[in-house]
Amino acid sequence: MHVRHLTLKDFRSYPSAELALTPGVTTLVGLNGQGKTNLVEAVGYLATLGSHRVATDQPLVRFGAARAIVRGAIVRDERETMVELEITPGRANRARLGRSPVPRPRDVLGTVRTVLFAPEDLALVKGDPSERRRFLDELLVQRQPRWSGVRSDYDKILKQRNALLKSAAPVLRKGARRQPRAGDPPLEEAGESALHTLVVWNDHLSTVGSQLLYARLRLLRDLVPDLSECYDAVSAAASNARATYRSSLHEDLAKRLAEGEVPEVDELRAGMLDTLEQVRPNEIERGITLVGPHRDDLVLSLGELPAKGYASHGESWSFALGLKLAAYRLLRRDLGDDPVLVLDDVFAELDSGRRERLAGLVADCEQVLITAAVGADVPDVLRESGTTYAVVLGQVGPLGEADAPEAVEDAPETVEAGDDA
Numbered sequence: 001m002h003v004r005h006l007t008l009k010d011f012r013s014y015p016s017a018e019l020a021l022t023p024g025v026t027t028l029v030g031l032n033g034q035g036k037t038n039l040v041e042a043v044g045y046l047a048t049l050g051s052h053r054v055a056t057d058q059p060l061v062r063f064g065a066a067r068a069i070v071r072g073a074i075v076r077d078e079r080e081t082m083v084e085l086e087i088t089p090g091r092a093n094r095a096r097l098g099r100s101p102v103p104r105p106r107d108v109l110g111t112v113r114t115v116l117f118a119p120e121d122l123a124l125v126k127g128d129p130s131e132r133r134r135f136l137d138e139l140l141v142q143r144q145p146r147w148s149g150v151r152s153d154y155d156k157i158l159k160q161r162n163a164l165l166k167s168a169a170p171v172l173r174k175g176a177r178r179q180p181r182a183g184d185p186p187l188e189e190a191g192e193s194a195l196h197t198l199v200v201w202n203d204h205l206s207t208v209g210s211q212l213l214y215a216r217l218r219l220l221r222d223l224v225p226d227l228s229e230c231y232d233a234v235s236a237a238a239s240n241a242r243a244t245y246r247s248s249l250h251e252d253l254a255k256r257l258a259e260g261e262v263p264e265v266d267e268l269r270a271g272m273l274d275t276l277e278q279v280r281p282n283e284i285e286r287g288i289t290l291v292g293p294h295r296d297d298l299v300l301s302l303g304e305l306p307a308k309g310y311a312s313h314g315e316s317w318s319f320a321l322g323l324k325l326a327a328y329r330l331l332r333r334d335l336g337d338d339p340v341l342v343l344d345d346v347f348a349e350l351d352s353g354r355r356e357r358l359a360g361l362v363a364d365c366e367q368v369l370i371t372a373a374v375g376a377d378v379p380d381v382l383r384e385s386g387t388t389y390a391v392v393l394g395q396v397g398p399l400g401e402a403d404a405p406e407a408v409e410d411a412p413e414t415v416e417a418g419d420d421a
């Protein structure tokens with residue numbers, strides 16, 4: 001698939017912009033702060049309803065404007081679909097597919113799929129577990145959009161359960177060490193009722209949580225062989241790069257998951273319920289849910305060593321890139337179609353060997369969107385086979401022969417993108 005046309009209205013720094021795109025490689029070159037990343041971020045938003053740079057929508061709306069619009073014409077199997085998202089912070093976002101509004105923005109997921117690699121992805125290796133969970137879950141949703149609903153259900157249940165743990169802590173403490181069984185002496189009424197409510201939330205949490213966990217484990221099983229290959233291809237080393245699942249379930253089950261086993265959903269659900277019972281006093285003490293996919297992690301390792309804390313800077317880059325390229329391959333295989341590959345500000349961070357090898361790996365992708373402050377950082381093989389634009393103060397124009405930053409500053413005319421004309 002590819003994006004044929006991108007329209008922005010009050011998105012980031014753009015009052016308005018129209019950008020025509022073609023299959024193959026498009027490189028956007030410009031000095032810092034000119035609006036290159038804003039353009040590819042918009043493409044990513046169409047695919048994920050989120051940004052790789054910020055967790056909320058507010059910064060995506062041009063400062064002073066009330067709402068932003070991102071619209072893309074997406075071509076897949078020679079059929080074109082228009083997808084439009086209206087971003088209104090503080091209110092429900094709206095979406096259209098073709099000419100028709102859809103009930104919820106997430107109904108457009110799957111129209112365009114992207115794999116985006118950016119400097120922020122270094123956090124996949126060096127950052128908190130939440131970064132790796134997000135990577136897995138976003139890939140899950142790109143693979144099968146219905147997981148977006150499951151994720152959101154899980155988050156809602158978790159929120160409610162945490163609220164209960166906090167609000168009912170004093171009464172729950174009294175019954176914390178007790179399993180409610182027939183014949184037990186009664187707790188005082190409030191404690192009894194809170195405990196039963198907690199048991200109901202355990203049920204919801206484990207039902208939805210086990211589905212999410214199962215989906216993650218299957219995804220990981222499919223991703224790992226490509227991860228090792230992609231890492232080696234980028235770094236030209238035989239590294240044995242691996243990713244294993246670290247679960248918050250009880251030790252026996254967690255050990256099996258770490259070994260790559262994917263038990264049935266029912267077993268995961270039972271394991272989650274058991275573990276919730278075990279940790280109940282601790283949960284009540286702390287007022288948070290300690291078991292479930294939201295507490296899990298992905299352990300990345302190179303040979304015998306964990307990547308986090310041990311991998312060099314270059315190795316960490318290769319690892320993050322390996323994960324993203326593996327995600328690309330997985331989606332390509334699953335969909336029988338290429339997602340749009342976005343490489344945002346990546347080449348400047350890589351040594352020349354990694355640049356050239358990455359170029360070789362992505363040259364056959366249906367559409368690759370690249371941003372770079374210095375055009376010369378992007379391997380010739382990519383720039384020569386595709387189109388290069390200069391981005392200057394939010395204007396996108398032809399670059400011509402030269403690609404030095406000075407030349408970008410002097411880019412003569414602009415096409416397609418412009419002010420609020």
Ligand SMILES: Nc1ncnc2c1ncn2[C@@H]1O[C@H](COP(=O)(O)OP(=O)(O)OP(=O)(O)O)[C@@H](O)[C@H]1O
Nearest residue numbers: 012013032033034035036037038059061062063373
């Ligand atoms: N919501 C917003 N409203 C107005 N301007 C914004 C908004 N968000 C970001 N900007 C501005 O957009 C400009 C361009 O940002 P962008 O990240 O696209 O630059 P870039 O060309 O990719 O630069 P770099 O090479 O440094 O990564 C920045 O100067 C930033 O201040």
